[in-house]
Amino acid sequence: MGVFKDAAELYECIGGLFRRGAEHPEMGPKIRASKLIIKFQYTNPEAQLTIDAKNPPPEGMYFNVIEGENDLQADVTMSMEADVAHKFWFGKLNLVMALNRGMMRAKGPIAAILKLLPSIKPAYELYPQYLREIGKEDKIMG
Amino acid sequence: MLPSFVDFTMRTRLVAGPGLVRELATELAGYERVLVISDAQLVKLGLVREVTEPLEAAGVDVVGVFSDVPPNSEVEVVMAGAGFARARQYDALVAVGGGSVIDTAKAINMVVATGQHLLDLQGLGVLDEPLGTLVAIPTTAGTGSEVTSHAVIKDAGTSAKLTFTSPHLAPDLAVIDPVMTRDLPPKLAASTGMDALTHAVEAYLSTNANPFTDALALEATRLIAQNFRRAVRERDEESRYGMLVASSLAGAAFNVALVGCVHAMAHACGGLYDVPHGVANAILLPWGLEFNREVAAERVDELGRAFGVEDGRQFIEAVSSLAAEGGLPTRLSEVGVPREGLEAVAEAAAVDGAVFTNPREAGAEDLLKLLERAF
Ligand SMILES: [Fe+2]
Numbered sequence: 107m108g109v110f111k112d113a114a115e116l117y118e119c120i121g122g123l124f125r126r127g128a129e130h131p132e133m134g135p136k137i138r139a140s141k142l143i144i145k146f147q148y149t150n151p152e153a154q155l156t157i158d159a160k161n162p163p164p165e166g167m168y169f170n171v172i173e174g175e176n177d178l179q180a181d182v183t184m185s186m187e188a189d190v191a192h193k194f195w196f197g198k199l200n201l202v203m204a205l206n207r208g209m210m211r212a213k214g215p216i217a218a219i220l221k222l223l224p225s226i227k228p229a230y231e232l233y234p235q236y237l238r239e240i241g242k243e244d245k246i247m248g
Numbered sequence: 249m250l251p252s253f254v255d256f257t258m259r260t261r262l263v264a265g266p267g268l269v270r271e272l273a274t275e276l277a278g279y280e281r282v283l284v285i286s287d288a289q290l291v292k293l294g295l296v297r298e299v300t301e302p303l304e305a306a307g308v309d310v311v312g313v314f315s316d317v318p319p320n321s322e323v324e325v326v327m328a329g330a331g332f333a334r335a336r337q338y339d340a341l342v343a344v345g346g347g348s349v350i351d352t353a354k355a356i357n358m359v360v361a362t363g364q365h366l367l368d369l370q371g372l373g374v375l376d377e378p379l380g381t382l383v384a385i386p387t388t389a390g391t392g393s394e395v396t397s398h399a400v401i402k403d404a405g406t407s408a409k410l411t412f413t414s415p416h417l418a419p420d421l422a423v424i425d426p427v428m429t430r431d432l433p434p435k436l437a438a439s440t441g442m443d444a445l446t447h448a449v450e451a452y453l454s455t456n457a458n459p460f461t462d463a464l465a466l467e468a469t470r471l472i473a474q475n476f477r478r479a480v481r482e483r484d485e486e487s488r489y490g491m492l493v494a495s496s497l498a499g500a501a502f503n504v505a506l507v508g509c510v511h512a513m514a515h516a517c518g519g520l521y522d523v524p525h526g527v528a529n530a531i532l533l534p535w536g537l538e539f540n541r542e543v544a545a546e547r548v549d550e551l552g553r554a555f556g557v558e559d560g561r562q563f564i565e566a567v568s569s570l571a572a573e574g575g576l577p578t579r580l581s582e583v584g585v586p587r588e589g590l591e592a593v594a595e596a597a598a599v600d601g602a603v604f605t606n607p608r609e610a611g612a613e614d615l616l617k618l619l620e621r622a623f
Contacts, residue, residue, distance in 0.1 A: 196500040202605060203456070205372045206504075208373050214370055215408075216372055216411065217410075217600075218599070220600070220604070223599075224598070224599065
């Protein structure tokens with residue numbers, strides 16, 4: 107079995123990280139500025155997260171984080187196994203290799219996504235910290 | 249030390265030899281109708297005929313020549329080319345041209361096979377199925393596009409350069425023949441040659457390099473050292489052949505290893521100030537090497553030895569004089585980049601895809617320093 111037992115657990119972990127990102131004083135404004143709608147399509151377990159930096163965000167957040175299917179028109183859609191995503195958020199995934207090997211697919215103007223890479227670096231530290239906080243230490247990658 | 253994981257692909261069958269375009273029909277046994285993608289200048293110079301006449305003599309129908317490809321191809325051109333192609337029955341596309349023509353043919357192939365608009369095909373790994381047969385016959389020794397799985401097309405509306413990447417984009421066959429570069433003007437021979445050298449150098453220094461790409465990159469570097477000057481000045485067949493082979497070798501290397509900060513800055517100079525790709529690379533390569541030598545001294549030395557000099561320091565000097573001898577500008581100030589524009593170039597380069605495989609981390613501030621020195 108993979109890292110997450112079901113979609114609910116993925117939403118709690120990665121979705122939770124995204125919500126933290128949406129409140130983050132450094133990452134939040136930079137993602138907001140991109141005005142992108144980015145959909146993440148996960149398999150094993152089947153799940154979907156959307157970052158919506160186009161429409162007005164809720165109070166206290168820089169962008170919307172949406173769990174599950176929705177009708178928003180995504181600028182970029184990223185598809186991957188949930189385990190690949192988990193590894194990515196620890197900063198432990200060689201992105202070039204993952205893309206070359208088809209472990210990750212990106213549909214849309216990828217230059218727009220690459221532009222965001224430098225600004226999401228704080229997430230790599232935030233993720234293990236957050237997992238510890240919610241009692242999911244077992245998922246922290248060494 | 250060998251990397252713990254190695255991934256190498258070259259999907260394109262490649263044949264090379266002086267006069268080989270005359271034998272294309274042999275390579276295309278079983279194909280009856282081909283459609284040619286090229287540009288008006290190459291038609292005028294008779295280079296398209298070098299390919300089509302022998303094909304027709306061998307009983308292969310040339311069902312059309314789409315010759316509207318501009319130097320920096322655009323989305324509209326691709327869609328028009330796809331319309332042209334759809335209206336004709338063919339079983340193989342033959343691209344005769346430089347990087348822009350070959351990339352356009354890749355994009356047309358993709359639009360025709362998927363039935364989608366080009367703008368909906370951006371991304372990485374978006375194609376599930378192989379496309380139609382594509383043959384690439386380069387008429388410059390530079391881009392390496394005849395063996396890569398990338399295509400770059402400009403969106404005239406936003407003037408953004410769109411990138412398309414998929415293993416299925418790689419041509420099925422590349423035909424390397426120095427006859428096809430016989431009319432290459434010296435300046436273009438020099439700038440495209442410097443592009444090829446930059447591919448070899450950056451692939452060799454890339455964080456994604458592996459023993460296979462290393463071998464290709466070093467041999468490309470060696471061949472460029474031997475042939476560049478003659479291919480620009482005397483333009484004899486042997487040196488032009490050497491440059492074409494070097495360009496494909498470097499293409500196969502960077503197709504896997506990718507490039508680095510020199511390309512990131514060159515893309516930004518091209519996007520913001522229309523500096524020709526090869527010219528920008530030629531100006532920036534010595535500064536990029538200087539910057540990366542801090543973390544990759546041994547590898548830069550190795551490139552120097554392949555180039556026929558003693559070490560990395562001499563290599564950097566040799567690269568600068570090569571560009572100057574080729575008659576190329578050596579400063580950004582000479583090619584229309586204003587000093588007050590350098591910051592914007594640095595910002596754009598810092599988030600260009602190419603910068604992520606540079607051996608030394610390069611943020612906007614580092615790049616700005618390099619750009620100022622190259623100004
Ligand atoms: Fe290039």
